[in-house]
Amino acid sequence: MKYFYLALSSIILAYIIIVLFTYLYQRKLLYHPSENNYTGDEIQFDYKEVFIEVDKDVKLKSWFLEKDLKKNKTILYFHGNAGDLTNRVHKLNELNKLDVNILIISWRGFSGNPGKPTEKNLYNDARKSVEWLNKAGVTNKNIILYGESLGTGVATELGQNNSFAGIVLESPFTSIADAAKIYYPYLPIDLLIKDRYDSLEKIKNINVPILVMHGKKDNVVPFEMGIKLFENANQPKFSYFSDIDDHMMEFNDQLLNSLKKFLVFNT
Numbered sequence: 001m002k003y004f005y006l007a008l009s010s011i012i013l014a015y016i017i018i019v020l021f022t023y024l025y026q027r028k029l030l031y032h033p034s035e036n037n038y039t040g041d042e043i044q045f046d047y048k049e050v051f052i053e054v055d056k057d058v059k060l061k062s063w064f065l066e067k068d069l070k071k072n073k074t075i076l077y078f079h080g081n082a083g084d085l086t087n088r089v090h091k092l093n094e095l096n097k098l099d100v101n102i103l104i105i106s107w108r109g110f111s112g113n114p115g116k117p118t119e120k121n122l123y124n125d126a127r128k129s130v131e132w133l134n135k136a137g138v139t140n141k142n143i144i145l146y147g148e149s150l151g152t153g154v155a156t157e158l159g160q161n162n163s164f165a166g167i168v169l170e171s172p173f174t175s176i177a178d179a180a181k182i183y184y185p186y187l188p189i190d191l192l193i194k195d196r197y198d199s200l201e202k203i204k205n206i207n208v209p210i211l212v213m214h215g216k217k218d219n220v221v222p223f224e225m226g227i228k229l230f231e232n233a234n235q236p237k238f239s240y241f242s243d244i245d246d247h248m249m250e251f252n253d254q255l256l257n258s259l260k261k262f263l264v265f266n267t
Helices: 002-030 085-095 119-135 150-159 176-183 199-205 223-232 253-265
Strands: 048-055 058-065 073-078 100-105 143-148 166-170 210-215 237-242
Touching (some): 048 119, 058 085, 058 119, 073 119, 085 100, 100 119, 150 166, 199 223
Parallel strands (some): 073 143, 143 166, 166 210
16 A cells, blocks of 8 residues: 555656746747758749737747738738747648738747747737737728738737738637647646637637638648638638648648638638
8 A cells, every 4th residue: 555655646647847847937848940841942923021010029930921001002021839930831821822912920939039928928929919000001991911820829819809901810729728638638728728729719709801722631630620710700701621631731722712712701
């Protein structure tokens, strides 16, 4: 019996250590600025590198693909939780084929930017980027918020009760807590998590056209989360659900056609 209680105590202690480690280092587990899955795609678009001031001593390295600010809508692109701007070259090459301007920002702590990424800070980065576009002459009614993976949580936050032209959610999740429970089913996630990004709760407050895109073979964010968000979104809503895609890596003609139709609807 003595050995049983000793073993039980060791297991409990080990579990407490795991819980404490996860709580203290959870943002290291969520945000991966140094991860690089860049495949060496050649940049096939013209862009201007700009730095958007979001806080004192914090400016975000961003790329601005400007065509015609008065004639075309402008996509404000919020990327995911890993990598820098170069990791999105293959997507930008395809998006640039559309009649849109594109501003893609990199979060604080990413792409060499100072600062630390948190839910609150990313929301601030996004709002300041909208203000930057406003100062450039682009009204909210001509801005389409485009969220990629983690960026969908930011786009959903900004889209609430706001009059943007539309919102695109690529590989969205219902909440970070829901996603974390899949990866860490043995942890009390609801008690531990700091950055929640509760998109399912917020999507009901979005009253502009929305396009949800998700791959059925997504191994990062379950396809069912995209379906659930789409079902809970208000009209008008559109979808692009790929049978073959894993975390929207295939920017093919079908995906671009869905985006084109969405842009036409918002013209």
